[in-house]
Amino acid sequence: MAHLLGADRVHLTLGTRTLLDHVSLGVDDGQRIGVVGPNGAGKSTLLRVLAGVQPPDDGRVTRAGGTRVALLDQRDELGSGTVLDAVHGSADAHEWASDARVRAVHAGLLADVELDADLATLSGGQRRRVALAALLVRDDEVLVLDEPTNHLDVEGVAWLAGYLVERYARSSGALVVVTHDRWFLDAVCTRTWEVHDGVVDQYEGGYAAYVLARAERAQHAATTEAKRQNLLRKELAWLRRGAPARTSKPRFRLDAAAALIADEPPPRDSLELARTATARLGKDVLDLEDVTYTLPDGRSLLQDVTWRLGPGDRYGLVGVNGAGKSTLLRLLTGRATPTTGRVRRGKTVRVAELRQDVEDLDEVADLHVVAAVERERGTIVIGGKELTAAQLVERLGFTRERSRTLVRDLSGGERRRLQLLRLLVGEPNVLLLDEPTNDLDTDTLAAVEDLLDGWPGTLVVVSHDRYLLERVCDRQVALLGDGALRDLPGGVEEYLALRATTAPTAMAQVGSAAAPVPVAPPTDGPSAAEVRAARKEVARIERRLEKIAALEAGLHDRMAAQATDHAAVTALDAELRALAAERDELEAAWLEAAETAG
Template sequence: MAHLLGADSIRLAFPNRTVLDGVSLGLEDGDSVGVVGRNGDGKSSLLRLLAGRTTPDSGRVTLRRGTSVGLLDQTDSLDPEATVGHAVVGDAADHEWASDPRARSIIDGLLADVPWDQPVGALSGGQRRRTALAALLVQDPDVLLLDEPTNHLDVEGVTWLANHLKERSARGSGAFAVVTHDRWFLDEVTTATWEVHDGIVEPFEGGYAAYVLARVERDRQAATVAAKRANLMKKELAWLRRGAPARTSKPKFRIDAANALIADVPPVRDSVALTRMATARLGKDVVELVDASVSYVPGTDVLDRISWILGPGDRVGILGANGAGKSTLLGLVTGTLAPTAGRVKRGRTVEAAWLSQDLAELTTEADKRVADVIAPLRVSMRSSTGDDLTPGQVLERLGFTSAHLATPVRDLSGGQKRRLQLALTLLGEPNVLVLDEPTNDMDTDMLAAMEDLLDGWPGTLVVVSHDRYLLERVTDDQYAVLDGSLRHLPGGVEEYLALRARRGTTTSSSAPSARSAASGSVAASAPGTPTGTTPASPAAQPGGAARHASRKELASIERKLDKRQADAVALHEEMAAHDVADYAGLAALGARLRAVEAEIGELEERWLELSETLG
């Protein structure tokens, strides 16, 4: 493969520390590299050095003659007076970019909801970020350097970008390196990993899963490495191997070595203990939505007659496009919003906490030191293992050192503020916890630490996030807010993406009307233009009364499924504890288990039938 870009013994130092010291590395045609490391260790600085935006104190960065380099920085340099169209395609005529399938795919995939003629300065932060990313991808440089490209992208946008980068690599079109906290994205698109730490860049073969394995091996061999970090990575590896089937089927690391490393690692969560403790704290009733609707504009329901039961110890992930009604649903769960129709029944012992995106909880604490913010909290956090974590131990688990305790809150980084916010929320002793995009500003190490802490938290957990790795990691069930309804997703994120694709509402299949009109028949007739699905005719949909009855039956089936699945778990446990010499007793338990499993199968079939009917 042709060498494109290289760094030779580069060094970069700031007045208070050395970021990179004697780093040598290179990118060749076809390379797909993920860059990981703790916040502040120099990941963004490394990309800026490779892009020529920053000059190293010593050493040099070299480019092959004729090689172009493009950098997506965390702050863009777009002209606020320019229109979105000009920022993306420059002075190119409409028929020029519209006749290019690659350019159309990028624009449709990232900017379907962004007005083409609107000034950049009038865009929201997320729209502006996507505009900068689209402009870079349309240029198609030989070397792509992407710093947190998944920020402000929803699950569909992240999936589209992953597919775009994989197609680019398959064509052999240059190389790319990406910094992101989205671990699913890393594992999906990268074939090599650079870990930036302690002034060096350490290379690993393979994506995120392979990196986790290699790092566990490294930590096991190095007796001086902190045991906590090694155990945390082992737990992460255990989930990667035992979790989503799609992950374990990919030959990205040696299965035998992985199995040997995690042979003594228990499942990431003790579901039985968590449910028992959650029930003790909450009782049997948590939150039940009964035909609940919410309307902000008369005649237009954001949520339409939703029936849903949230039980003790449930760990639920919520998916949905921006504006679909996820925050409205969270408001009903936490009690900050009342339904305009229907009702919400809430258990008497429910103490809900909502970890918001805007860090509002820290606004009044900006001038205080971290120690002073934590000092009034004398309570401990009880975990499912029976351990009581003091406030100091919770902070330590979330990456705070003794030096951080004297730091004013205003001087903390974005990720540190986010972790402090989570610590304060957990120490507030809620028994229902709602997390709204909790991964913002966190690196992969801190995400693993947060997930480890949540694994032992005994309560009902509801997570809204575009980070599919996090959803699959910390929740047991996923639901989607679609067209005002709440739909269970037995197939998880993949099922959600398939549903959105079938409905023709993904951003990658929705061409903006302004751009479609501008490109005329060229865009309509060019090969590779994505098309939406034709909606079902009204006759194919059930009537209002029938639809309402189907929804009630669906909610009833979900309640029965929960009970029968709990019965199956209990029977498995009873059989495991039963006297092996009691053959008759074991046979009776086995017969009961088979009957329960058969009933579960029938309920699931009926659930699927109703789900298809309701669309």
């Protein structure tokens, strides 16, 4: 693969913090790289350095001759003018209207936006989509995207994933993307970079493969971070038990994952949680009965909707923008009254709602984090264990130092975590979460999910984060914009299929993100002889890979035994590197042979 972009010993310090400590890495043609890491670790800074927007203090960024790099920053830099000006500049319509790829971008991102609309009249979400569209219609070799899924609904995220996979499937450039959307990472990315403590660790594969590799590294290093290991194992268990085909790793890698989680129980005991929820809630929780909600302009968001929420029910709610998701939550909390019909609430129901804004923290701005939680309650029982406010704060990723930080000095992601903590310690038995993943990094999301696993109440989650919906909810329902609330036995995939039939223009260009619609007719398949040869090759590679795994384990043991002998450790490390290089080549060959073998 041709090299396109690289960082050579790049060093960058902001204030007293070193974000990049002599980092070296490269981007090659055809790669789709996902960037993850804690909030504030330097992910966005790394993207700006690679794009040439922010110069490093030391080191250099290299580009192959003529390589063009485009950056989607989190900052809104659209300026003034019309949508057409922002997306196509001064180009005549005939220059872009005949391009199928450009039309796909228009349909996928700008279907609800008038091209002659003034940018100043657009919402924040529309401006974000216009900025993304302006990059996608260009022909830059390297596309660098910082949180491109922000302001996209489930359907928009699926479209973008499919579009990017299709665009970069034939080694026609490279993609580097920062996102907290773990489903998107798995659907799109072939490599993962983890930014932390001034370094960038590199992993093969998307999010599922990254979680597996982290768990393996933790096990080989015999790390003492027991809590982190347990969380990784739990999430890995979910990945293996959840929706199929979450990782493209070969079978021997799946066997390794199975060995790591052999004794790991399911993420939650649904029967026990339901039993506990029934004891706390009684049989009646929340019922919407023949509810209609009409806007002042006469449009009905909800039409004769009946929905019964029982003790321990865990629902994910998806839907098109403006279909009434937030209105439905307001009806459940009592903040809105139906036009017709009624909302019945059980006598023991205590509802808590996590809203999208964080203004409710203003009243505790002068308190430190633990005190802000203790103001609501000192202890809480989750998963049968009593946790103090300090323990709960630590469990959701606040270090001892950050737990003593004033609320007004917290980052956006930390404020979001604190919001959820204050809700949970109030011990509600009905929890309504409106886009809870905003501003949270992947590790924090895993911690939130771990916390919700042991929460024995009724849960309703509105989110565009498909991974979260599948992870913490047992059922999904949808608002498709026709006033009805539809049950989704097939989950988010069923929702996307329904939207494909009701909104064919938006979805016809690219199908499911996991399986994009090809732009050319398929070629004839391999012959029987080729299939037999490929299967033999797969078996041969797997045998060698199993031997490499055993050799690597032996080398790790020898390194631990000779930890004080620098020369011996250096020699053993060289052997490990050689095995790793051979393993990478074999894995690539395995994937190619497995595709032929079927």
